[in-house]
Amino acid sequence: MDFYIPEEIHSAMKLMTKKGFTPYLVGGCVRDIIMGRIPHDYDITVNALPDEIASLFGNEGYKTIAKGHKFGTVGVYINNEMIEITPHRTEGEYNDARHPDKVQFVKDITLDLSRRDFTVNAIAMDISGNIVDIFGGCDDIKNGIIKCVGDPMVRFGEDSLRILRAMRFASRFGFSIDEATRIAMVRHSDLVTLISAERTGSELLETLSYPHFYFISGECIDVIRKIIPCFIPHEYLLSASDDVISKLYSCICTGSGREVSDVCSSLKLKSSESDKIRNMHELYSKILTRDGEKVIFDDKTRMALCDFKRDHVLSVFDFSGSANDEFCNFLQNGIYTNTDLAVSGGDIISCGLFPKEMTSRVLHAILYEVACGRLNNNKDDILNYLFTPDLEISE
Numbered sequence: 001m002d003f004y005i006p007e008e009i010h011s012a013m014k015l016m017t018k019k020g021f022t023p024y025l026v027g028g029c030v031r032d033i034i035m036g037r038i039p040h041d042y043d044i045t046v047n048a049l050p051d052e053i054a055s056l057f058g059n060e061g062y063k064t065i066a067k068g069h070k071f072g073t074v075g076v077y078i079n080n081e082m083i084e085i086t087p088h089r090t091e092g093e094y095n096d097a098r099h100p101d102k103v104q105f106v107k108d109i110t111l112d113l114s115r116r117d118f119t120v121n122a123i124a125m126d127i128s129g130n131i132v133d134i135f136g137g138c139d140d141i142k143n144g145i146i147k148c149v150g151d152p153m154v155r156f157g158e159d160s161l162r163i164l165r166a167m168r169f170a171s172r173f174g175f176s177i178d179e180a181t182r183i184a185m186v187r188h189s190d191l192v193t194l195i196s197a198e199r200t201g202s203e204l205l206e207t208l209s210y211p212h213f214y215f216i217s218g219e220c221i222d223v224i225r226k227i228i229p230c231f232i233p234h235e236y237l238l239s240a241s242d243d244v245i246s247k248l249y250s251c252i253c254t255g256s257g258r259e260v261s262d263v264c265s266s267l268k269l270k271s272s273e274s275d276k277i278r279n280m281h282e283l284y285s286k287i288l289t290r291d292g293e294k295v296i297f298d299d300k301t302r303m304a305l306c307d308f309k310r311d312h313v314l315s316v317f318d319f320s321g322s323a324n325d326e327f328c329n330f331l332q333n334g335i336y337t338n339t340d341l342a343v344s345g346g347d348i349i350s351c352g353l354f355p356k357e358m359t360s361r362v363l364h365a366i367l368y369e370v371a372c373g374r375l376n377n378n379k380d381d382i383l384n385y386l387f388t389p390d391l392e393i394s395e
Contacts, residue, residue, distance in 0.1 A: 003033045003129055008078035009042045012057075012085065013127040019056055021048045023085070024109055024124035024132065031120050034131075034141055035173070044085045045124070047107040050074055053085050072105055088112035091158075110134055117155060117162045118169065119147045144175040152184035160191035164203040167220055171210040182219055189223040200227060201267035208251075209244045213237055217251075228263050230255030236319035245269075246315040249277050253284050279312045284320070297327045302371040305336040306364065335370045335377050338363050342379045353386055358393060362386070365393050 005013075005025065016023040023046040029039035046053065050072040054064045057076045065082075067073040073086045087105040089112060106112065109124055109132055116122040119137040131138065135149050146169050148155040148162075156162055163185045170177050177185070192200065204227065207213050214237035217224060224231050234250040241247065252263055260281045264274035286304045287296075305313055317331060335341065343366065345359045354362050366382055369375035375385055385391075 003125075005042060006081075008081045008083055009044065010127070011078055012044065012076060012083055015060065016046055016048070016053075016056065016085075017127055021046050021052075021056075022109070022126065024126055026112070026124045027116070027121050030123045030125045030131075031137070031141065033125070034123070034138060042083070044083065045088055045109070045112055046085060047088055047109070049087055049105055053087070071103060089115070091115050114149065116149050117159070117165060119145075119149055120169070120175075122149050140178075144173070145178050146170045146175050146181060147178035148181045148184070152178075152181045153187065156184050156188040156191065160188065160194050161199065161203070163188060163192055163223060164195065164200065164207070167213070167216050167223070168203055168207040170216050171207045171213040174210075174212040177216065177219060185220060186222045189226045192223060192226050197266060197268040201269060204228075204267065205244050205248065208237065208247050209242065211238050211240070227266070228252060230259040230263070234319065239319070241318065243315060243318075245273050245276050246280070246319060249280050249315075250319040252277075253281065257281060257285070276312060276315075279308055280316050283308050283312060283316050297330070299372045301327075302330070302334075302336065303368050305330075305334075306367045306371050310337050336367070338367060340377070341367060341370065341382070342377050343382050347379070347383070348386075351383060351386060354393070361393050 009025075013023045013025075023044055025033075025042060026045045027043045029042045032039040048056070050066070053074040053076075054066070057064050057074075063077040065075040065077075067075045067084055071086060072089065073084050075082045075084055088107060088109055089103045089105050091103050113122045113124060113132065113134060119135040119140045121137070122133075122135050123137040124132040126132075140147050146166050148166075166177060166181060166185060169175065195203075204224075207216075214233055214235065217231075217233040217237070221231070221233070228251070230252050232251055232254060234247075234253075236250040237247055239247075248263075249260075252260055255263070260277060264277055269277070283304070287301055313336070314331065317328075330336070341363065343363075345363060348354065348359045348362050349356055366375065366385070369385065370377045370382075375381060
């Protein structure tokens with residue numbers, strides 16, 4: 001099998017081999033190599049204790065650092081790049097359904113592979129490209145299947161994060177989830193509430209970004225609804241858009257305002273992301289739900305659009321698919337943001353008709369009139385409009 005590994009990774013493995021140890025690449029990097037992908041990082045495991053790893057490289061003049069006392073990971077600097085090397089290990093009980101209570105360092109690579117989550121991640125490769133695959137991971141890669149190593153009820157009971165990882169890997173690679181694995185995910189779905197909100201949010205948003213998630217979401221709806229009770233898979237998930245926040249909103253848009261707000265809080269979204277979802281929901285509620293899913297294109301709709309950012313408006317109608325031709329033309333060519341106007345805030349201040357603090361309200365009043373076609377969007381017409389007797393600008 002043809003494969004490439006970075007020079008510093010090869011140098012580290014070559015040195016350990018020279019000193020009598022047997023290092024392996026393991027996990028995601030091997031999976032990616034087999035799939036013909038370029039790995040983003042490389043995990044090395046070896047039949048040596050942490051002190052032996054540190055001494056081996058230290059004696060050769062390399063700087064080392066202990067990366068994780070519990071797991072024995074040693075960082076080694078080669079060519080100014082730090083690589084991580086971890087001893088083979090087994091793991092004890094998982095009393096918190098997330099982390100092992102203890103680990104034990106072992107010499108046998110098969111024991112190390114036995115503790116891993118999925119067969120596609122439980123493959124090792126030595127420096128010559130020889131594969132160690134005791135759980136059929138290569139066949140599962142070939143057949144496009146995410147399957148637990150060993151008993152899936154045990155695997156998910158040990159670490160609840162594996163439930164979200166199964167969905168993420170299946171979505172990313174376009175794989176299906178093995179039926180026994182999927183059933184165990186559903187039976188253990190209550191455990192996902194034990195995962196930190198930040199980690200849940202990051203896992204779920206990445207999973208949403210892959211178009212194949214649309215198919216996975218149907219199979220795993222019971223799991224997803226433990227996190228997002230109002231979740232309904234939407235075909236917009238299949239789009240090539242990289243706007244994952246809009247994809248998330250498309251799946252919760254039928255929820256109440258409280259439910260949508262709760263999603264933003266429970267996933268610990270960034271404030272900008274939460275603001276976008278809440279704004280999109282307000283827009284959706286004002287326009288798309290006035291008559292079911294049919295857009296009523298009238299002055300009320302035109303004025304409503306003026307209250308929202310252009311990218312929020314376009315995001316809603318990108319996934320809604322409910323706009324008619326007239327509406328779509330308005331979205332593309334209409335005037336519904338201040339930046340589209342022929343006058344600026346400075347022009348309003350210069351005319352001397354209104355206090356400076358009223359400038360934004362005046363601009364918005366002008367925008368309403370232009371959007372509804374009652375006022376031409378040119379500077380002279382707009383300024384003449386401002387001199388209209390008894391003109392009132394609402395608060």
